[in-house]
Amino acid sequence: MQRKIRQISSCLVLYGLLFNTVQGQDLVFNKAKNSKIAQPTGTIQLNSKTSNGNNNQLAAPVAITITGRITDGNEGLPGVTVLEKGTSNGTVTDTNGNFSLNVNGAASVLVVSFIGYATQEVAVNNRTTVNIQLAPDAKSLEEVVVVGYGTQKKENLTGAVSTVSAEAIQNRPISNVATGLQGVAPGLNVTRTTGAPGDEGINIQIRGVTSANGNVNPLIVVDGVASPGVTLQTMNPNDIATISVLKDAAAASIYGAQAAGGVILITTKQGQNGKVVFDYSTQVGFDRAINLPQRMETWQEAEYVNYAYAQAGQGRYYTDEEIGYFKDKTTPYIINPADTNNYLYYNSESVIDQVVRKTTSMQTHNLSARGGTEKFNFMASLGIYDKQGMFKVGPDKNNRYNGRLNVGAQLTKHLSLDSRIAYTLYETETSSNSVSGNGGALLHFLYRNSRNRYPTFTPEGRYNYQAAQTYAELESGGYNNYNRNFFDGVFTLRLADVVKGLQLRAVYGSQYRLGDREIFDRTVELYNRTGVASRLNNPNFYQVRNELDRTSNLQLLADYDFSIGTKNSFHLLGGYQYEDIRGEWVETRTSSLVSNDLPSLILGDDQTKTNNQGVGTYAFQSVFGRFNYNYDGKYLLEATFRVDESSRLAPGLRVKVFPSASAGWNLHRESWFNQPMPFFSEFKLRGSWGTLGNAQGIGNYDYLNLLTRGNNLVLGSPETRATYFYQNTVPATELSWETIETFNGGLDLGFFNNKLQASADYYIKYNRNMLTPLQLPATFGVGTPRINNGELKSWGWETELRYRNKLGNSFNYSVALNVSDNQNELTKYAGNRVIGAGLVSLLEGFPLNTMWGYQTAGYFTSADEVQGWAFQDSRAGVGDVKYVDLNGDNRINVGKGTIDDHGDLVFLGTTQARYLFGINLAMDWKGFDLSIFAQGVGKRNFMPSADVLEPLPYTWQMPMTIHSDYWTPENPDALFPRPYLGGRHNYLAADKWILNGKYMRLKNIQVGYTVPAVLTQKVRISRARVFFTGQDLLTISGLGKFQGYLDPENQNNTGSAYPFFSTAALGLNLTF
């Protein structure tokens, strides 16, 4: 520990030293400037804080001072850059839009530019007052793009980068940023597994799969500092100014070993010059669980069960008398004459409705203040989001509280400090039992694992021991509360223009993230007629877990811009980064608590008290650089390198270099191109190559021979707990990062002054040294390490199309569409050629996650047909699924279970989502606005688990409404085969059970009205907008008859998952 403190402090000393040195050089640089070593460059620093004072040095003998006001035709625009053409002499407008600039002569030309407006060139023409009206320019909205460790003009980008504007995720009742990103950028695939508040199982992939070793998450970078993936769920969507998605190696390889899954760069909002502006926005709405499966009426269930028992050659389960009670619904229960301790129940109410609400509520409120002066600006925001889950009783909610303070300060003429501090409190409350999933989860009890005849409560109002335990667990079975407190800060010290074109930055980012989880598994007594019949959660237990994740990120960055001549522009970036990550947790638990109502560690049985601890640490240090060359805006070249060193690899093998190179050609800047084809406002070709690293599947200390400890062993008389140690896996001494080589080709087009824009990219990724398990015969006897020996190829394309225009003076509209596709092939994976029926995740020569199963040919319609058919199961009978005997051996089987002999199995596609798309329509007219955003997947297959499909796999697992559509001679094209108790033979992996997961979802619809400013200004409100916003209101899917039972977003092998929500909310935006 002491040693580490020394290391960190030595780093900090060096960091301080650098700055002292740089500050010490201040005067020297001024001298340098006076000697006119620095030449004007052709590029403009946007939002540059160039002060008028600088201009004195450049003033020519015939200098004149120009003053003026820049407006949008209505109000003065603050912060507009005004530049004397051909020089670096310029200024920005003040809060009222006024400026004053000394120019070189009466013939000078002013270049006026501002984000969101078309750049104008205005000749001075001997005037001293020049008022200019700027026209909005749709294209320039995206003019500057945040890229790794800096920004780049969109026009000069050579890599594949998508940007997402703040508008795309604001004013939507989304539960977090990640779900808001679904469908907004091509190549970005966001999936979720459940709708449970705060626990949605979100997974983000950029450009499909990168490795066969699990999902490679994108690197999330917030304000320049890497942040854990959970940040996309915990940060306030309203704080976001821009999001850039770096997709190819050219864009991402500056992040080296961590960037194989792509990079998502998030920039938060900053303060601005001008008076303090307050924004308040709110949404209050209702959620409704969608695709909530329905259960049969009790009498239907009973008849179904009897029929299925009969088909399986077993006696009836329900008597006719009982079914009579179910039907007439007048006798909810009787006392069991054979056993007076028990009732016989004839409940006919829906057990799902007893637990699940029709609608639930959500709300979000956001307040922010922005403002500042030239020397100081700030942005402060507070946000609250809370969502109540669908259960009527018990813990089921998610609250999020966000606070942020971003401050920018100009400390000296050259030195500025930018500080961004965020606090998040993220709370989830859920049951102590798992909610989603097959088996013991609460929803499975509710949907399947209880007979409808049993009501939740006994006539005495106590929990019925025979009923689904969901209600009792939720209401009285304790809780699992997880509170996370995140303190994140990014501090950037910037030294600019001491030497013209040189900018130095020191960035320190720190995350201090505390989590505490309390689980109380409370014993619940369940009753029969006379007393306690059984208990849930027996013995009770109470568990407390504290987590602390700390990261430190130190970056030293130098940017240098220079030009040779007027046409050759260069940019150099050099940087060093040190990252230290440490996660710790401490857990303690006690059970058999004396009190069932006062969970406390003090009150547990002393024998059962256990404690546990985990610490995981790793560190990275990296040196990186980027070189940009731009010839007259026509030819663009970029090269990057990054050298990463990581603690996770064996000493001696820790360093690796990740290079990339890219080029672009702006054809529309060539006169031979744009003169014959003036309608092209943009025509750019891009190409890139590079390598990226992936550390997925490498643990913190895999190169060491570690022992695992276990203590679930009983020995002795009397019995006592014994501990043991063992080696789980032999160490992986030669482990290294997977290196992904990426090729990307792209095209950006703009037509008619960029009213219509299009872009397209094609890429190929090769993971050439993918980690594969070292395959040794089982006689080796212990887990084997991974080696860098596999190969995965992944390829795809992305397109994006936008059209914006206006009709008349006041009707603006826009249409945007993005589509992307990705495919892959596992070209080499340790010779893995074994297949079985179902999902095969790794199979050499095939894509990842292929599905294999039997081909079906309808249902058996006669006993003769069963006899004559290939043998499939001794239970096979009329109404069962017919599997096709493809290899003619008269048996339905998997052969030897290899690619070479797979019996009757056929390839049934992959679970890969393809043709992801997003469509956005927006229009506004005289204060009214409407936007419609739809998102979907064009092709995807998935296979629910057999337990989900099969109506009555076990005597206790009940069929649901969807299962009523079964085979009878009168219903030969039924969805399901004949009912059969324990009829798994009908639910083998087969083409019949591969579901089509394509869908289009109306992700968001927004209708708003902005009250005319003349009215609102009377109450000192500059803008007021009321709106309706709806999320996930409508879904069209390829699920066919399974729609409503399953959701197209469900993942493979899904079962009893917490449903997704559809949300309708009213909202208000106020600016004052």
Add this chain to the structure above:
Amino acid sequence: MKITKYYFLYIFCLLVSLTACEIDRIPETQLSDPSFWRSESDLRSATNYLYTFLPDPTTEDVWSDDAFGTAANNISDGSRQAPATSSDYNDPYRIIRAANNIIQKATTVPATEAIQNRYIAEARFFRAWAYVQLFQRYGNVPLVLETLQENSPELTAAPAPRAEVLEAIYQDLDYASATIPTPTVLGTTNYGRISNTAALALKARIALFEGTRSKFHNYGEPTKHLTIARDAAKAVMNSKEHDLFNSYFNLFQYAGEGRQNRENILVKQFGINNANIVDNHNFSRSIETGALNGTKSLVDSYLMKDGLPITKSPLYKAPTSSVEVYANRDERLAATFFKRGDPYISATSTYTIPQLQFHRTGFGTRKYFDRTDWSNQRSFIDRPIIRYAEILLIYAEATFELQGNISDADLDLTINLLRQRANVAKLTNSFVTANGLDMREEIRRERRVELAMEGFRYWDLIRWKTAETELVKPVLGMYYFRNEFTSTAAVQLNPEGYLLLQGAQFRRFDPSRDYLWPLPINEQALNPNLGQNPNW
């Protein structure tokens, strides 16, 4: 210009010096192997790992003609295929590696040689245990007696012949039985650990397996192995360390746990209790939902109290209700299967008629059932893996197969002790003659009944070479008592009115193939010299 140059130089130097930041990180909550193996306690902790591989209560009898689960078993009906991978093959080698590692490193641990040898002997017991599992199933298997490296040539070696594997097992067990203390020396504190009698008992078990297997399949040295079996069993008997427990039923209940039950030779312990859960199984629930139900074939093999089979005993009357099946029978029948009136699943309920969707044969297994465990969904009843009764049966069978006969004295030392506990008339040579019985059949019957539902039957059929006649028969259950089973819908019955679980047409046993198990396909790919057992 010069100044700018210096400036960059400064930055460059700084960057270079900063790269000296230390990025080494060490695990803070895990031990590494080099820092282990420093004391006797480390050695014991390493050996304890092997105990985690001792098996839970088993449903393996569904492989045989004794039991049927809720669906047909593919080993029993001959429909299985060679698996891609199998824990039957992989897990024993995990034990073997861990054991080899202990054998190798124990000598470096600073402790007396006696202590080192003690744990080496436990490790060798477990190594033998693992090879027993492999040997029974696969016959010839790769013999690994050292810790392998990633590039060891042994990984792709051809399997060792079964005789060689068995020799290695004998050697390990001989070392173990000579080195490990007796149960008495182990006492209560070390109860649960391997004792010298456990090593002898395992040796007797595997020697009987190979002795009879080679005898009936006509290969090898039957006499040698049968002699080893008999002598090892006798050594356990002579040690006076063990004795039969007073209650057969309680052998599989909490009452039969611990050192006070001298019948226990090797147990897998579960515990400690519901308030302090360390390790548990859920067998009460498994058997309630029908994982292991007795067949008619097994139930019919239980004798009447007079020592005669149901086909010969005057005591036998065809039952007219499910409970009458148990009348005047060997008491082990009622201790093994549920009958009307037995305590059942909740605190108040008793067993009535079999729920045929679970207890599909009508004979729900009762061994290991505890109603409190059922309602807790968690059971801590220990599993006896080797118990003294088996030793007596090994002695009787080995003696008989060696000599072709067995004396009344030897019967009194063995089988009659078991019959006495089950309240069945004695077995004598004259009784056999008088009633036209067959001594071998009676010895085998005793074994079948005594060890029912404990996972022995399948291997007995294999070694007696009777699997080809027994496993192809239809699987039947209880007589379908129409007055009792109220349902009117069809259940499958055979012509005599017994529950039919699987017809003979669905059952196969290929004698040229099924006496050995298929090696996993993946393993053949990884080791081309492994080969495959015949006809798989």
